Structures are given as structure tokens and as C-alpha cells.
Amino acid sequence: MNPYLILRVLPGASDAEIRRAYLDAIRKFPPEREPERFQTISHAYEQIRDEKSRLNYLLFDRASPGTTPFEVFKKFCAASPLEKPLDFEAMKAFLRSCTKT
């Protein structure tokens, strides 16, 4: 999965911002409690920790984020938890969209 998404930083983020996001993430998911998540976060950090790694990732990374589009979608959803609830109108739209099968 996209390392920017895992660390929740924008592609234009600086080294310091990325490091801060990494430290926040590993504080939230320490290795003793969430070893797999920690590994994912560490790998993501290695991929974009400095400009050279970021450019190498941009140009040459070949690791597919999944095996099917839907699997990628599921992983994307799992990696991007909704932090804030929808506003009331959006909530209405969401619930109303659930009437369609």
C-alpha cells in the first residue's frame, strides 16, 4: 500500500514531517502490541524517508498493493480510517445510498 497513505502524509511533505508522522504512527502501533502494523509502518517510512528514497519509490517501485482491484479497495479502506463523521447531509446521502442493492 502507498507509503504516503500509511503514514498519512502528502507527497510534498518534508523529511521532518514524514519523520514526525512515522513517530506518531509507531507510538500508536508499537511493535509489541501490533507487530505487523509496525512492520508496515517502518517499511513505509523507509520508502519515503528522504528525497532520494521518495524519488526511487516514485520511479521504480513495483510492489502491487493487492491482487485484485477490490482487494486494493478493501486495503485502502482499512488503511484510511474515517476520523471524522460525515456532516448531516452527507450522512443522509450515505444512508440513503444504502437502499440500493
Add this chain to the structure above:
Amino acid sequence: MGKKHQKNSSRPSELSSDQLERQAHVDMAAGRFRKARDIYKILCKQDREKNLPGLIEANRRLAEQLTENGQISEAEQVLAYLKTIAPSSIMLANDVCFALKQQDWQTALDGALRLRNSTHNEHDRAVVADALVLAFPNLEEACRLAVPEATDLAAVVGALRCVSEERWEQAQELLRPVPRGSLFAAWKILVKGIIAFYAGNPEKVDTLFAQLPPYGVPARAANALRLFLGTDHPQKFDEPAVEQAAKGACCLLNATELAPLLLRADRSWRAGRHADSYKEMRQAPGFPSEQPDLAGALSDFYFKAPFAMRDAAYEKYRQSFARLADSGRFKDDREGRLTYRFLGCAEIDDPFSGEIEHFWRKFLQFCPADDPLSGKIASLALARVGAHYAQREEAVPFFFDEEGERMRDAEGAIRLLEESIESDPSNLSAYLKLLDVYEFAEQHNDRNRLLDRMAELFPKDKAVLLRAGRESLKRNGYFKGIQYLERAHSLDALDPEVLQTLVSAYARLARQYYQKRNVNKGRHTFDLARRHAIRDQLDFIRGLDFLQALQGVLEMTFGDKGMGLRLMTAARECTRSLVALLFFAHGNSRLYHRKQGSPFWAELLRNRDQVAGARVRKEVYLAFEYIRSLDEALDWSAESAFVRESLAPLASGAFTRDEASYFIPLLGVEPHFVSLAEAINSEALRRDPDDPRFRLYSVFGRTRSPHDLDIAELDNIYHDAIRQGDTKTAELARAAIGTAENLSEPEDEEEDFGLPSDQLEEMQQMAAQMSDAEFEEFRKESAKFIPLTLFDLVMAGVRGKSSRRSRSEKRQRPSMRTDEPDLFS
């Protein structure tokens, strides 16, 4: 005949009622409502009372499906039929469902109010609750509604509003009075689940959502939210439920328009129609993307997944993008960039790629010119292509290789790497690679110039300084070399590689001073070298004993003999291996006297009986190897004899297996010591005839050419080594088997390509003498009687490595051709 096929070939009328019921359930779950309805019709003929509910449900779902697909008239026909078999309450429920699907909230609300009083069916009650909530009446409106649970409705709607405003406690308070048996109980659970979801309590979310009935809006909304928990629940749902969850999740991600495309694209992908899948997804606005959003994740997938595909699927997919690139009909620059990036990455793996440079240059054309990183991006891309050209061609493994290494395209590599450095002068890896290529191409002046430039540009890079130091020493630039090495040493005072090279540099400079009779400078240089000397280790360069011995020899030869003797005495006192030290001093002394013997030779002979244990034997051999490396041209026969005699006891049994394993391969390649190696091996085999290591050495010893290797014998040794856990021997045996097998295969050049060999030879001779233009003409003419792919193969060795095929021809390799129409046309 396969089971699946048998099932399909049976007509419904031939199946038992149990089988039919099962099939109807399966079809319903899979969303094949028309088929399910037909089966229920048959079942109703057998038992109407039992199967009528199934028939009604199948018709209802079919009508819903047809409506959603926009097949309104067909839906109306189904509904007309439904009216003839279903009670009025079901028809009313159906009308409410339709109104909900058509987003007609007022009609749904009106219908729900009427249905509320005429049904006790749980499913229909859920429809009523959904219609009432989704009308989102405010408190006053809710209280005016003619339903007993109006306050519950107001509470649920109010709680939803509180949730959207992050007023969690108030939402909980509002929900508290709603009883478990309320019409809105499922909605209460959903809202509580949403609160737990945003509170980051996935376990509670799971527990709450597990209490929901499987039908109705709350269940569907819960399924969508579950996707964000990262659990695998959706896999347990049937396909329509998964799709519904995906649609809901897209809505939550504010990417509603992606949902239908994603689902269609997923189906195509899973059916193996990968390019079709991309084509579906491509219709989505904002796709492809390079942002960390959903479109970006899917773009990542479509441009990276092929690297994990099987060959045929990968090639087909790659070709579809190659065709898109050829047509140039990209959706936008992003697609152009990602397409060329994919094609460029795909070429990196292909050693025969003729297009890698083309693809990466096109990629760069699609990069925004005003991007401040464009220079660095160009530099990295060009350096990668340069590195591809600079790849060494695989040499035949093992020690029989005689061909030496080749580089794919040294000229191309230099051109690309120089351009890469020009694009970004701080790209260190491009410099290092270029240095390798210059070295390989023996462009020493260019290499030296580049090294000096690198040392200026990267004054704090230890690897660069070490390399610059080494290269300066190679061309006898001692001062410059030492300067570089001292700088590297100041960056990392403990790096043993830097220290070794630095001491070696000082020792070489000191030698030069002594030889030029500049003894004082020589002494001072040795003082500098001794700062980094080590004790208690056999080290011919940094060992204090060896440094003192070297200076002693130089003093005795060019300076103060007395001082030289004192230094030798000091060296003798601190050495751990007197024989190795004497050998070292003797060898160095001979370098300057150029004659047999030295002041140390007699002492060396007197001490030969000290060469008794395995350690000393090894040290003496290493000392011999070292001094011989100082001047290979000198006659070292007396010293060889000394070593041979020192090691001779090995052949009579005084050795361990490890020692024999160490010496046999070393001695076996030295003409002076071959007989000794054979004797040691024979002795080892006498002790243990089954030892695979010495059996393998025996095979190598008697094999004069890799063509003579006995594969069967090697195979036996390999398996015995595996059984005995001797992995090193197993690896060696396997490498030897590989070499023998490679050599036993006919070489490409000997293939006749189905044509008479004399005709082929004649063609090749003619081609070799042609100009490029003539050759092109010849190629065109030849196409009349020989396929061009074959022609190019025949001429590959004659006309150099460059392929004569055009890019489009190359792509349409016969075995890879796809009959699919151009997906992007």
C-alpha cells in the same frame, strides 16, 4: 466430464424438488433472480403453499433488479405478475421498497405509514423503519406522524444528527429510551455502532453490528463501515452484499462515482481480462492518479500488479499499454507518465531490451517541466538506464571460465550516466556507476578526472574518498592518495578498510623514499604508518612486526644497517609468527637485491622445523603468497620449495579435515604444488573414502576441461554432501553440474534455423561486408523467403547486438501476439 458441466447440462425439470430448492437458494444468493423465479415456478407446481413465498420473493427482487438496471417496462411486467400471486401487504411493501430505491422519500414515507398497520412480517417492518428514518423528519414532523413509535423515530434521527456533529453523549442519551423491541431497534444499534466506530472501538462495533438483522438499510450501512475496520467480514457476504458495501464505502470516501466502475473492473480482472479491467477503471474521473487517495491506490495497482503476473498474462497486459503508448491517445499526462513508467520498469528486467531508453525518455517528456525535482527525476531515470546498459553479461560459472566479462553496452552506459550527472550533479550513484564503466572500458584518464571531481563534490563521503585514494595509489599518486585517505579516516576513524589502505599507502611511499635514498623522509613516513599499526594479528600491512621488518629491510638496504638490524630485532620480539616474519623480510629483501638468498634465508631454513602446526603452516603459505604478489616476475622457486617442504607433512597424515579442505583448492591451482595437493587429497580419501568434499576435489583434480566433467559422479557427490549436511561441497558440486550441463547444450550459433547451413553461412558472410543501408535492403529482400524474426536471429551475431526490428515489430512477437482488438482505440 466435470461435475460443473454435468450440473449445467441437467434441465430443471429433471431435478428433484430438493435439488431445485437448493439451486433456487444458490441463485437467489448470487443475484440470479430470474433463474430463481423460474425454479420457484416449477416448485410451486409441486407444492404451492410451501414455495409461494419463495416465488414472491424472487419476483420482488427481480423487479428491484430490473428497476435498478433501468429496465422499467420489464420491471412493470414482473410487478403485474406479482400482483396476481402476492397478498396486498406484500405489494404495499414492494411499493415502499421501490419508492426507496427511486429515492422518492415522500412516497416511501406515505406507503410506510399504510404498511405499518397491515404487516407483522419482520422484513416489511424493517422496510417501514427505513422509509420513516430516511425521510429524515425533524422532531415536530416525526411527532405528528401516525405511528406509535414516533418518539423513537425522532430519537434516531436526532441521534444521527448528533453523531454528525460529534455530540456523542447526547446521541447516546437520545437513543437510551428506544426499547429493544422498537420498530427502530436496528437503527438504534446502527447509530451506537457508528459512535463506537468513531470512538475507535472496533470490537464494540463488531459486537453491535453482529446483532443487526441481515436485511434493511442498517445492515447495509454497517457492512460499508466494516470495510474501514480492516476485518474480513465482507468476504462472508454474498456478492450483492459485498457490492453494496463497496458502494456505501465509496460514498463514505466521497468517491461515489468510482463504485460501479470499481465493481465492473474487479469482475473483469478476476476473469483474467486485465486490460478490460483497466479500461473500465479508466473511465473514472480523476483516474489514474498519483495522489494517496482511492484513485491513486487503484492506479498504483494497475501499473504495478503486472509485475506479479504470470508470463503470458503479463505480456498481454504490457502489450495493451504498448499499443496505447504507440497511439499516444492518453487520457492525460498522468496516464502517459504512468504508462511509460510501467513500460520502462518492464524493460529493466529484459536483458535484450532495445526500448528501455526510449520508454524512460518518453516518461521524462510527460513529467512537468516546472517541477523543481525534474532534474533529479531525470537523473535517476537516466542513471537506471545507464546501469542497465552497464550490466555485465553473465559469465560461465565456476573456475573454467575463459571468456571474461562483457558489458551490455559500455558506450551507451557512459552516454546515459554522463547525461544523468549533468541533470543532477549530486547523484552520487550515477558517478559511482560511471566510474565502474570507465574502469571496465579502460578509460583511465576519464576515470581519474571523474574521481577528482567526485572528491571535490562529495568531500564528506567516505566511500568516494576511499575510492579516490585507491585510484590515486594505483597511478602512484601517493600524496594525493594519502590526502584522500586521511580525509576518509577523519570521517570514520575505525573503518578497517580505510586504515588498511592508508597504512599501505604510507608503506609504499616510504619504500619510494628509501629507494631514492631519501632516508629521513622514509623514516618519517614509517612513523606516520605506525600510528595505525596493530599487534597480535597476522597482518602483512598493518601488523607492527611486519611494518618494523619492512623498515628494517629498507634501512639495511638503503640506510643505516645498524638501525635496520635493531628494527628487525624489535620485529622478532613482537611477532607471533617468526617464520612468516622471516619469509616476509626475505621476500622484501629480494625485491631490491634481485638475486637468490637474502640475509634472512639461512635463519629461515634453520627455523623450518617450527612449521609444525596448522596455524603456522597457514601463516607461512600466506606469507609466501604475499611476497610473491609483490613481484610475480621474480624467480621464487627456492621459496616454493621451502613452502612445499613445510607443507609436505600434510600428505603423510598430520592434518585435520579443515586444514586439508583449506589447502587442497589453494595448492591445486599452483603448478608448483599440484602434486602436493593430490597427495593430501589421496591421504584424506584414504582416511575416509566416502568424504564428498575430497571426492569432489579428486574429480576437479583429474578433470582437465569442463567438458570432461562426469555429471553422474558429481550428482552422487552432491547427494552424499546433502545427506551429510556438507552444504559447501553440495554448492560446489551443484555449480559444477550446472557448468557441465550448460556446456553439453548445443550453442545457439550452431542452430541451423531450419535452413541449409551453407546457405546461412553465405548470408552471414554477405551481411558482414554490407553497409547499414545495404543491409536494410538485404533484409527487406530476404523477407520474401525467410521470416524477419528468423532473419534477425541469424544475423544477430553478424551485425552486432542492435536489433534491426522496429519497435512495433518487436512487440508483435508471434508467440505473444494477442487477437484482442485495440482496447484503447
